[in-house]
Amino acid sequence: MAEQGLQTHLREWRPEPLVETDALTAEPSRALAAVLEADAPGDVLPPLWHWVHFLQWPGHSELGADGHPTDGRFLPPIPDRRRMFAGGRLTVTAPLRLGVPAERTSSLGGVVVKQGRSGEMAFVTVRQEYRQDGELRVVEEQDYVYRSGESSAKDPDAARPTETPSSDAPWQRAFTGDPVRLFRFSALTANAHRIHYDAPYAREVERYPGLVVHGPLLVLLMTELARHRAPELTIAGLDYRLRRPVFVGDPVLVTGGPDGAMAVRTAPDTVMATAQITFRG
Known part of the structure; x- marks a missing residue:
């Protein structure tokens, strides 16, 4: 239980690295392009x-009531576990190439237990290294926050934004999540968590005011805005943070500029997610 302290459950938790392979076929990326309404990539x-490759599909009986796997190599052994994707970092030495088999090595990057306003939280970082032809091309670290039991800070009746915020940022894209897009993105990323497609569950059990827009989708909206507004530049690095959840129907504005400072905002000017992109000319 939570009152025993999360550190009690994590003290001996040292999962071994996991090596996986993927053919990196073009079909998942073409499907993602359709969901993002972007051009399908060529060979890069x-x-x-x-994120739409190296997917894991546990058996249906291996999922919990929330649709999330009950066990996994890098899922910490915390009772009544609740997870939030908090952010991450990406370094691209060379882009991955479609049609070329790739290898991913995942390892535990770190575990830290902190005391927050609503109780103890475990911060877990998973490091992933991507190689093709034996060459390290991409390194990513993903940060997750875990707690034992549900947070009492949620308010399903909280006021929701109704207008798109204004901005003087040179790069802008308005976006409003809808259930169909969320469902398709869930399928593409093998994400069965019910907060993204089961509205009664999201509201009545998780106590959210509506379906939750995927954090990774928000991050992709920021990187895609930068990629299409600065096609002459190459994204060499990324540091992103997910600060507040965005819900279906909430109008947001994705903003950024040549300095690589990106954000997702709601009216009047609440920052929901941020990213700092490093370009290579």
């Missing part, structure tokens, strides 16, 4: 599009 995989 855009930054973060590897």
